[in-house]
Amino acid sequence: xxxxxxxxxxxxxxxxxxxxxxxxxxxxxxxxxxxxxxxxxxxxxxxxxxxxxxxxxxxxxxxxxxxxxxxxxxxxxxxxxxxxxxxxxxxxxxxxxxxxxxxx
Numbered sequence: 001x002x003x004x005x006x007x008x009x010x011x012x013x014x015x016x017x018x019x020x021x022x023x024x025x026x027x028x029x030x031x032x033x034x035x036x037x038x039x040x041x042x043x044x045x046x047x048x049x050x051x052x053x054x055x056x057x058x059x060x061x062x063x064x065x066x067x068x069x070x071x072x073x074x075x076x077x078x079x080x081x082x083x084x085x086x087x088x089x090x091x092x093x094x095x096x097x098x099x100x101x102x103x104x
Contacts, residue, residue, distance in 0.1 A: 001035040001061065004028035005068045012073055013103055029074050036068060036079055043081035047088065054092075062089045063099045070103055 007028040011020050039061070042049070049057040065082055066089075089095045 002064050004031035005064050032068055033077055037077060040079045040081045043085045066099050
């Protein structure tokens, strides 16, 4: 998840439009969406990445998923379980303060 999300983020937010590589953006968008669908399926069964309770695993995955969900200009599938999980994470002050920052 981190790799393809990072490639798309860097391309859309840190690379001049004239220098972007559309094929790389498209390929990594597809990879990120596949990973997010797997995460959504997992979170449809469990409230957190590690299972029934919040763990260290939710922090990096949550930060990456939040970034993916906030990027504009990309197509994403519906991810209801991921969105509900992000809402649970957003109830934590640290997540709001350190992760839910503007992308630009």
